[in-house]
Amino acid sequence: RVLLGKCRVSTAERGIQAENYVKHAPVTLLRPGVDTEDSVRARFEKVIRDAQDSICAAISEIDGKPFHQDAWTRADGGGGITRVLADGNVWEKAGVNVSVVYGTMPPEAYRAATSNATVNKNKSDAGRVPFFAAGISSVMHPRNPHCPTMHFNYRYFETEEWNGIPGQWWFGGGTDITPIYIDEEDMKHFHGTYKAVCDRHDPAYYERFRKWCDEYFTIKHRGETRGLGGIFFDDLNDKEPEKLIAFAKDAVNHVAEAYCPIIKKHINDPFTAEEKEWQQLRRGRYVEFNLVYDRGTTFGLKTGGRTESILMSMPKTAQWAYDYEPAAGTREAAFLEAARNPRVWV
């Protein structure tokens, strides 16, 4: 791999060190002596690294192709493990990233990372914000237009005192699904799985996080959602960390159960060239959402995160057509209707 002088400079200018590639993923990406074994940071790292292993295993078993791994560290500590399955039998592109990063970030990146009102109301941009962030994120784009794209992301964030705002900690994340066509039974299974997860931790969570998901994944300039929902939460610190780490763990550990049965059901569905084209147009919408609105993407690009890991979420192929509107009564029109007026599936 050729690493570029220019990219390194650009990364350094954004205040974060360039990455060094390592042959084997380190046992831990945490700070020796700082992040003790019983800290939330250390326990969350274990949750996401275990989840990366088990989810990649489940996906590879269906696809028949292994994930390629790139592991990298930064001189000051932290790093990431990126796993990508490209040109698979079932998935055109699937990736699962884990990263643990810390340092200081510019205020605009802090604002991109949180929807916390205090942080966003404070207009002074003085100084940089000390932070710690650990997360897992994943997008999987299948070939077959009857197999949905799926995304999940679970993260834990800490900031230290900055600009008169006390240090904060919070969990964020969610799992959401982006079919190309509606299959009601699939949506009941997917949403049902996450409703059950939520209900085990708080009876109000599913309703709250389902709505938040539809709001968050809205492509504002289109007036439509990216997909058909799931759960999404951010700035979550309404219970003690102990309880929230248990919730995040339960949620990330149900990704395979929520998604894989849907893939197995449609893996051999026949499809037409028109259906493939509709998939490509929806992939274009996926790109629009991620590059224009997605907080993880904008945060990552602004803080000098590893571009190839962040943009692993891009589909392999996407299309745009000028002013395309499917004919009334078609399955394509039914999908758009659900994207414009989000439904309750369970």
Add this chain to the structure above:
Amino acid sequence: RVLLGKCRVSTAERGIQAENYVKHAPVTLLRPGVDTEDSVRARFEKVIRDAQDSICAAISEIDGKPFHQDAWTRADGGGGITRVLADGNVWEKAGVNVSVVYGTMPPEAYRAATSNATVNKNKSDAGRVPFFAAGISSVMHPRNPHCPTMHFNYRYFETEEWNGIPGQWWFGGGTDITPIYIDEEDMKHFHGTYKAVCDRHDPAYYERFRKWCDEYFTIKHRGETRGLGGIFFDDLNDKEPEKLIAFAKDAVNHVAEAYCPIIKKHINDPFTAEEKEWQQLRRGRYVEFNLVYDRGTTFGLKTGGRTESILMSMPKTAQWAYDYEPAAGTREAAFLEAARNPRVWV
């Protein structure tokens, strides 16, 4: 065409009225009684509408297919004319937009529209900014990977007093080229045409605008430019409007001369599947630049501009590959080298 209730709401929330489609483009999109015939506004509208006609005619003559036209107006006045040539013989997607819009915009949109330091340093967000904007913008994506993509945009902006900042006026724009492979002779022709245009108006312009173009079209998270440059300028009001309108007119009227000979030269070049794939990856970069950094796109989406007109700049097809780096010594590597270290062509 089905127009969506939800989209209308979304547009209205952003403070700009929804568009009404009209069968024929109005003779003028200006304000009767306000924008008199000899105003810069009226004269600039004529420049861009004439250019839209002549450039579309030149492109259609090469392609063999006509442009489709959508014209729209807003109840309070203003509107646009969008012309698209989709699935042509030579161009996969080509579009030329003209729009004249006025009203008030949120401060964040004002900041997206200008790089003026005073506007951007003032952190107060009080009130909305009264503005007038007229512009032509165009992107043309050919099928053949040996035929470059080309973009141009020329605009005139006025704001009225806002938040203690006096009203401003300025011209902005440029023409730039995005080949997939380097052809030095083509670059000499393209840049040479614009150097000659610039030199007729100010001996310092070409050098200044060529550099500005490379800076502006940098994909920061990649450390590379979108294409191989051209000219770019913004917030231009260093001469009287009379002289700047003459410069903008000269520049937009040389689009066809700068671009069409290059297309004609390569129109029948044979190409391989690998060359087509490299084109697709570069198209992915085009999408990244436009959705993440392009001022016209972000301004348009934030002010509730017509999404289909703004995103007409998207290629029909694009691809992403994880961590792809062309082999040393290839033509692909040579292109990347020029994108990472912009060259001087004339």
